[in-house]
Amino acid sequence: METKKELSYFRLKLENYLSEHFPEMLGDKPFITARAGEALTTYCDAVAQGFSHPEAESMASEVLYRGLHFSKYDTLVSVLENEFEKELPSPLPERLSPILLKNKAVQSVFDKYELTEDFGASPEYEKLYTELTGTIVLLIEVNGLPTIGGENMT
Known part of the structure; x- marks a missing residue:
């Protein structure tokens, strides 16, 4: 027992x-x-x-926790909180990240990198972060996603 x-x-x-x-x-x-x-x-x-x-x-x-130290979800939340703070206030980053994880454009950004345990501390992390930021900007623009303070809100 x-x-x-x-x-x-x-x-x-x-x-x-x-x-x-x-x-x-x-x-x-x-x-x-x-x-x-x-x-x-x-x-x-x-x-x-x-x-x-x-x-x-x-x-x-x-x-x-073996193999579970670098989180795509945490990375997306971090990008959304830091780069889209005004447009996507809390709790939106936590709600949007699982949706973004399923997005083909976001998946293809992650697929370009070898996401090892200590990837977050590598120089490649900054490239990934920047690329994710750009991809999210495009997704917002192309899909006309409503954001706080954006032109899409009426």
């Missing part, structure tokens, strides 16, 4: 993280189940090897 409780703990922890940073992955139940199971195994093995619970928790978290 204890194992089931711990498994749901890691599942909830991962689902919470995904909802905040990778909402597009929330529907991937097989991934979530597998990753939560891996984290639980890591945690149990660490405790069995004599590591403290906080150390085991830290090791399990590394497994839980």
